[in-house]
Structure formats: structure tokens, C-alpha cells
Amino acid sequence: MKKTTISILAVIIGLVSFGFAPNGEIITVKGSDTMVILAQRWAENYMSSHPDVTIQVTGGGSGTGISALINGTTDICDASRPMKQSEREKLKLRFNTLGVEIKSARDGLAVYVQESNPVKELTLQQLKEIYTGKITNWKQVGGSDAKIILYSRENNSGTYVYFKDNVLEGEDYAASAQNMPGTAAVVNAVSKDKNGIGYGGAAYGKGIRFVKIKRDADSPAYEPNKESVMSGNYPISRFLYMYTRSKPTGALKDYIDWILSSEGQTVVSTVGYFPVK
Amino acid sequence: MPQNQLKKKFRLGEVIAEKVVTIVAFFSLAMITLIFVFVFRETLPIFYGADAEASSVPAQIEQQETYGGEGVQEVAMQSKTSSHDTEGIASIDNLTGTTWQPVSGKPKFGIVPLVLGSLKVSLIAVLFAVPIAILAALFTSSFAPKWAKELMKPAIEILAGIPSVVIGFFALIVLASLIQNIFGYQYRLNAFVGGVALSFAVIPIIYSITEDAISRVPGSLTEASLALGASKWETAIYVVLPAATPGIFAAVLLGIGRAFGETMIVLMATGNAAMLSASLFEPVRTMSATIGAEMAEVVFGETHYNVLFLIGSILFLFTFVLNAIAELFVRQRMMKKFQGI
Numbered sequence: 108m109k110k111t112t113i114s115i116l117a118v119i120i121g122l123v124s125f126g127f128a129p130n131g132e133i134i135t136v137k138g139s140d141t142m143v144i145l146a147q148r149w150a151e152n153y154m155s156s157h158p159d160v161t162i163q164v165t166g167g168g169s170g171t172g173i174s175a176l177i178n179g180t181t182d183i184c185d186a187s188r189p190m191k192q193s194e195r196e197k198l199k200l201r202f203n204t205l206g207v208e209i210k211s212a213r214d215g216l217a218v219y220v221q222e223s224n225p226v227k228e229l230t231l232q233q234l235k236e237i238y239t240g241k242i243t244n245w246k247q248v249g250g251s252d253a254k255i256i257l258y259s260r261e262n263n264s265g266t267y268v269y270f271k272d273n274v275l276e277g278e279d280y281a282a283s284a285q286n287m288p289g290t291a292a293v294v295n296a297v298s299k300d301k302n303g304i305g306y307g308g309a310a311y312g313k314g315i316r317f318v319k320i321k322r323d324a325d326s327p328a329y330e331p332n333k334e335s336v337m338s339g340n341y342p343i344s345r346f347l348y349m350y351t352r353s354k355p356t357g358a359l360k361d362y363i364d365w366i367l368s369s370e371g372q373t374v375v376s377t378v379g380y381f382p383v384k
Numbered sequence: 385m386p387q388n389q390l391k392k393k394f395r396l397g398e399v400i401a402e403k404v405v406t407i408v409a410f411f412s413l414a415m416i417t418l419i420f421v422f423v424f425r426e427t428l429p430i431f432y433g434a435d436a437e438a439s440s441v442p443a444q445i446e447q448q449e450t451y452g453g454e455g456v457q458e459v460a461m462q463s464k465t466s467s468h469d470t471e472g473i474a475s476i477d478n479l480t481g482t483t484w485q486p487v488s489g490k491p492k493f494g495i496v497p498l499v500l501g502s503l504k505v506s507l508i509a510v511l512f513a514v515p516i517a518i519l520a521a522l523f524t525s526s527f528a529p530k531w532a533k534e535l536m537k538p539a540i541e542i543l544a545g546i547p548s549v550v551i552g553f554f555a556l557i558v559l560a561s562l563i564q565n566i567f568g569y570q571y572r573l574n575a576f577v578g579g580v581a582l583s584f585a586v587i588p589i590i591y592s593i594t595e596d597a598i599s600r601v602p603g604s605l606t607e608a609s610l611a612l613g614a615s616k617w618e619t620a621i622y623v624v625l626p627a628a629t630p631g632i633f634a635a636v637l638l639g640i641g642r643a644f645g646e647t648m649i650v651l652m653a654t655g656n657a658a659m660l661s662a663s664l665f666e667p668v669r670t671m672s673a674t675i676g677a678e679m680a681e682v683v684f685g686e687t688h689y690n691v692l693f694l695i696g697s698i699l700f701l702f703t704f705v706l707n708a709i710a711e712l713f714v715r716q717r718m719m720k721k722f723q724g725i
Contacts, residue, residue, distance in 0.1 A: 167680060168680050170680070170682065170683065171680055174683070174684060191683070193683060193686070194683060197683075205449065206449070207449045207450065207451045208449065208450045208451070209450070209451045210450070254570055256570065256571060256572075261656070261677040261678065262486060262487040262677075262678060263677060263678050263680055263682065267487070268487065271487070271488075277489050279483075279485045279488050279492075280485070282483065282497075282657060282658060282659040282660075283657050283659050283666075283667070284657055285571070285573060285655035285656055285657045285667050286655075286656040286657065286669070286677065287656070288651060288652065288656075288677060292556070292652075295556070295557070296572065296573070299560075299561060299572060300572050302570070303572075351451075354449065354451065355451065363451065
């Protein structure tokens with residue numbers, strides 16, 4: 108009886124470890140939740156054409172990914188914001204490198220309102236004043252007489268930081284801005300709130316409308332799409348980054364080269380982001 | 385003497401079993417102590433060592449290497465240097481301020497709106513949950529026919545088993561719209577919605593402990609009351625309920641503790657804006673939601689990280705004190721006062 112139990116256990120353990128046994132090279136990727144679907148799609152496509160390489164992708168957020176890079180628990184870190192100076196210093200203390208930055212995709216940050224909202228376009232300045240709490244009524248930007256309800260992301264999000272640095276020019280969000288856990292939650296909230304405004308990736312959207320954005324009052328307004336983002340006409344677009352500790356070599360280099368190749372960049376478009384070149 | 389040997393062997397096993405049980409019991413005690421120590425240790429740098437650390441980091445800025453960037457067209461608004469590389473200073477003034485903007489050029493770690501937010505949501509939840517849970521417990525233990533009792537108890541226990549993220553999701557999608565349609569206020573997600581959703585998590589706790597307390601009231605009391613001509617209702621309200629008061633008090637305290645520490649529901653349903661307002665229908669940000677939302681991406685060892693642990697310590701102390709009151713005060717004092725049997 109005991110013997111059978113032990114042998115069954117042995118077989119199970121054997122099977123499990125065989126199942127997990129990596130064949131060939133393993134590359135671990137960790138970081139931004141914004142990029143996690145993109146990273147998975149890259150990994151799947153790459154692994155189907157390179158069966159000798161295993162790529163493990165996990166999310167967790169840009170900050171989590173960068174911490175993992177600093178702690179040496181991941182090979183590639185995905186980040187939707189550039190690395191901070193303090194993080195680079197930590198990496199230098201640990202590995203004596205400053206890290207290598209790879210611009211792997213482009214993202215247009217869309218501004219959403221509910222479909223019924225009459226406001227069609229905003230200037231960057233108006234957007235800034237709305238989110239810092241200087242403009243509080245839709246009437247002030249050509250809409251109906253109603254209070255503007257602000258939806259923002261949690262402050263751990265790369266998108267939050269990007270919007271703050273580039274649209275609010277470093278100023279603080281208004282205290283009444285509601286922090287939603289994820290872009291999907293922002294979209295959902297705006298779709299149910301006729302006085303709401305939110306921001307997030309251009310890939311999302313149902314029940315909401317993108318507001319056209321103008322660089323200033325005299326320039327033309329653009330919606331986030333491939334042409335406007337690639338040409339730089341759409342004013343709120345950002346790079347999505349990958350970081351490695353040192354200059355990539357071997358299997359890692361092949362993978363990154365593939366991501367930057369036209370094949371890898373085609374994947375970017377299918378996920379709803381925009382290629383870097 | 386085979387019998388004697390058998391006896392000795394048996395005793396050895398018993399001793400081992402006893403030791404194992406003791407070790408396991410002390411292990412859980414050690415775990416709690418370790419968590420306590422860890423959380424507090426991570427808080428300490430706020431009060432000590434912060435300035436020593438700041439001076440040891442040289443302010444050198446070097447160019448980071450890039451790879452594969454040839455032919456990438458730079459767009460006008462790209463990669464502005466992050467405005468919040470500076471680490472914040474968590475002075476007492478800053479901590480007791482009314483602004484919570486931890487990711488900022490000048491980080492503001494005012495925890496006042498968070499503490500008040502937690503209190504506000506918990507209060508709403510408890511105000512909803514206490515009457516419902518106590519009346520339900522009274523009904524099932526004193527009035528309900530057998531079939532209703534057999535249906536209700538498991539049903540409420542299932543409510544306790546619903547993962548809080550599911551309750552949160554329900555509140556975010558369904559409850560928020562429903563309550564907004566009834567009251568017609570401006571913010572769809574607010575303290576009130578969060579409190580109502582939170583009460584779903586608190587009701588089962590208060591209910592089951594209250595139910596226990598009521599069923600532990602000696603049958604002799606009920607019988608005596610009924611024999612003296614009191615109706616079923618009079619017996620329940622004037623005899624059973626007062627006799628069970630210590631247990632109910634403990635149930636309410638544990639319910640408040642649960643409401644205070646619950647994270648997922650408030651994270652999803654309260655709107656998470658750290659604003660100071662007396663209105664029930666405006667968004668709030670609670671302490672637990674703040675930790676839940678921000679801990680994952682904070683830079684380890686930075687002031688923001690330590691402040692989150694400070695909030696954790698406050699939560700820990702609060703629930704610890706509540707539990708201690710429930711245990712000591714209620715068991716020792718009130719039992720004697722109310723149950724002079």
C-alpha cells in the first residue's frame with residue numbers, strides 16, 4: 108500500500124517536473140500592465156517560430172518590473188514610463204550598469220467622454236486646467252452646464268505619471284479626481300457618467316468617445332490613430348519601453364531584434380498600439 | 385511484559401503529539417509577532433535614518449544606454465524628465481496634512497483624509513449591517529420555523545464566502561448605478577455606495593457571532609419568561625437580547641474591524657479620491673485601499689514606501705485594539721454584568 112503511494116507520488120513528481128522542464132533558453136519578461144497583452148502576443152508569436160526559446164511573461168506594473176530588474180529576477184522589464192533616476196542609481200549599485208532602454212512601441216493616450224457629451228475637442232491647456240481643478244464646469248469648454256467629474260488612474264500607474272508629467276506639466280491632480288484601478292475601470296465609469304472625463308490607452312472603448320486634442324487653440328484637432336500618432340501630430344503619445352540590465356546578447360538580443368523588426372512591430376498594431384518606426 | 389511496553393510506546397506518541405500541537409500554536413503566535421515587527425520596522429525610517437540616507441546618494445546623472453533606437457522618430461512631447469524624482473520628506477507636518485499626493489514634485493503624505501475616509505466608510509457599513517444582522521439573528525434563533533432557519537443560516541454563511549472582489553465588482557457595475565438613480569447625486573462612486581457594499585461583507589460576521597451568542601442564552605431564562613406570561617416577542621426583546629448583549633457587542637466590534645481592514649470592495653466602489661468632505665455622496669479614499677493600490681509599484685525603501693507601512697501600522701493597531709476590547713472587556717466585564725446567572 109505504502110509502496111504504491113510512493114510510486115504514484117514519484118510518477119506525479121516526475122511528470123510535473125518534466126512538464127516544467129524548460130527546453131533551451133528561458134527569457135523572463137516582467138512589468139507594465141499596459142504592455143502585458145502586447146508582451147504575451149510577442150512571446151507567443153516568437154515561441155511558435157523559435158521552439159527552442161521559452162519566454163515567460165508576467166505583469167504587475169512598471170514599478171514592479173523595474174524592481175525585478177534591479178533585484179535580478181527578470182531579464183527584460185516592460186515599462187510604460189522611463190526609468191527614474193533613483194531607480195537607475197539602485198541598478199548601478201547592484202549591477203554597476205545603468206540599464207539599456209529599448210523603445211518597443213508607441214501608445215496614443217486617448218481622452219474619453221460619454222458618447223452623449225457635446226464637447227468634441229479640447230486644447231492641451233483646457234485639459235490641464237480640467238484635471239488640475241481650475242475648470243470645473245463643462246460650460247467653460249463649450250458643453251452643457253454641469254460639473255465635470257474627473258476619472259484618473261491609480262498613482263502607481265505609468266499612465267498616471269505620464270499624464271501628470273506631460274499634460275499637467277508636473278502639477279498635482281485635483282483632489283476630487285477619482286483614481287480607478289485600471290483603464291477598463293475608467294472606460295466603464297465614463298461610459299456610465301454623462302459628465303465624466305477620463306484618459307487611457309487608445310485601444311479601449313465602448314460606450315465612450317475619444318475627444319480630439321489640439322496642441323493649442325489655433326492648431327488642428329486630432330483623434331488618436333495610426334497616422335496622427337506616428338506623425339507626432341497627436342499631442343499626447345508616449346513610447347512603451349523595454350529595459351535590460353546590460354547590452355543584450357545571445358537569445359535575448361535575437362528576441363529584441365525580432366520585436367523591433369517589421370514582424371514584431373506588426374504585432375504591435377494588432378494589439379491596438381502603434382509601431383515605433 | 386509486552387503490555388507494559390505497549391503502554392510506554394503509546395505515551396511516547398502522546399508526548400510527541402502534544403509537543404507538535406504546542407509548537408504549531410506557538411508558531412502562529414510567532415507569525416503574528418513577526419508580521420507586527422516587520423510592519424513597524426518598515427515604518428521606522430520615517431522617524432529616523434531618512435536624512436542620513438539622503439546624503440549618502442551622490443547626485444550624479446549619467447546618460448542611459450539605448451538600443452535599437454535608430455530611425456525612431458522622436459515625437460515632440462516625448463520623455464520629459466520625470467518631475468518626481470525627488471524623495472519626499474515625511475515630517476510630522478506633512479503627515480498630518482490634508483493632501484494626499486504621494487507621486488508629485490513635492491510629495492504630500494497627508495494621511496488625515498485617508499483616516500477619515502476609512503472611518504466614514506466603516507461607519508456607513510456598520511450602520512447598515514448592525515440592525516440587519518442582529519434582527520436576522522434574532523429572527524432565526526427565536527422566531528423562524530425550522531425550515532426557514534435551515535435555509536437562512538447557510539444562505540448567510542454563503543454570503544460570507546463570496547470573495548470580496550466579487551462584491552466590489554457588483555458594487556462598481558450594478559449597485560452604483562442603482563443607488564445613483566434613487567438619490568440622483570453627482571458622483572457615481574462614493575462613500576455611500578462603498579459603505580453599502582461593505583455591509584455585505586460585514587453582515588455575515590455580525591450575524592453568525594450574534595447567532596451564537598443568542599443561542600448560548602440559557603434555555604431556563606426563555607422558559608421562565610414565557611412561563612410568566614410574556615409573549616414570544618417580549619421574551620426575545622427584553623430577555624434574550626439583553627442576556628446576549630456581551631456577545632453582540634463583540635460581534636459589532638469584530639464587524640467594525642472587518643469593515644476597516646477590507647480592501648478590495650472599497651478600492652472598487654468608493655472612487656478613491658482623497659478629498660476631505662462631510663458629504664456621504666462624495667468619493668473617499670480609505671487607508672486599506674491606498675495600500676492595496678499603491679504598494680505594488682512604489683520604489684522600495686523610498687519615503688512613500690515607508691509611509692504606506694505607517695498606514696499599515698495604524699490599521700494593524702486599530703484592529704488589534706478592537707479585537708483586544710472585544711476579547712478582554714466583553715468577556716471579562718460585561719459577561720458578569722449582564723449574565724448574573
